[in-house]
Amino acid sequence: MEKFTEHCGLVVPLDRDNVDTDAMIPKQFLKSIRRTGYGPHLFDEWRWLDHGEPGMDVSGRKPNPDFVLNQPRYQGATIMIGRRNFGCGSSREHAVWALQQYGIRCVLAPSYSDIFRNNALKNGLLVVQLPEAEMDTLFDETLATPGYRLTVSLEAQTVTRPGGQSIAFEIDPYRRQCLLDGTDDIDAVLAHAEAIRNYETMARRAQPWLYSTQPGQAD
Template sequence: MEKFTTLTGVAAPLPLINIDTDMIIPKQFLKTIQRTGLGKNLFDEMRYLDDGSENPDFVLNKPAYREAQILVAGDNFGCGSSREHAPWALLDFGIRVVIAPSFADIFFNNCFKNGILPIALPQEQVDKLMDDAERGSNAVLTVDLERQVINGPDGGEIAFEIDPFRKHCLLNGLDDIGLSLEKEDAITAFEARQAAQEPWQAGA
């Protein structure tokens, strides 16, 4: 998993509440078990018209936001089904940070496991960042995970909270497999000890 330290990027405004995982990545795209290739279908039903052409009114289709790395959204982001494809699609598009007043629990946890930083802030602070995000190509925010602050285009600073363990994992690029591999020496020693003491376990 890619490490997350500091990110400076364009923030896209999506001022909708209750954006569920089916809106993020519709069910017809869940057949794959690959984490790549889903970005083109992110927000598919809002992003494309019935004839398959781009909806020019959708924020991520506007020139200023086509390479947005930060999403500023409404309350209860990521509600609905527990599909891990939702953070996969966001990450494949290039989104590394989602800022909202609140998140659905499963989606929130899945973000951390895939290298996305979800930041929950009070509504008034989200409103301020939403205003910043509406500046188009000037909607640049800097998210500093080490210091736990967001800097806006005018130099203002907003602090955010994060669980220390999750912060450690993001800073070091550790997903569940990476966490297990940190204990590789202990695992290898245990397996060697077990093989010596209980060889029948290994089929010897």
């Protein structure tokens, strides 16, 4: 997993409440067994005027000029700002993968679906929750300022605006450390591999009947 310490990036505003994961990556793309190739289909039904399917060559598709991701001023954006209940809908990690593979490193919003928040943090996408008043200011400034950029520091737990004003945010300490280290839950378990092996050895000696096998069964 890629480390996240501090990131400065162009901001794209998605000015809608209740943006759901079904919109982020429509159901037909869940048929793929791969973990790659979702970026071109992020918000597929909003972003394109035709119907998308897995493996489709997007170079010949007609983009929706009214959708924010297709506007020239937001090309190359790596920070997305959203409204209330961002990431609601069904549980699908594909939504997080699509955001990441499009190039989004961080999302800022006043509230999130718990499932989306957990999926995002476990996959290395930083999601920051800020008060609605602060989000209103960020939307106003983004819309009024072409090339608007923010600096998000996970180390300092701050979002810094172009004028230097910083907004503090909270994050679960364990998830924060995982992002800073670039580790996931499996890495966290493997860090204790020796202690786990020692425990298994001790348990086999103390309670051998729990580890005995019947004829024909694998140990």
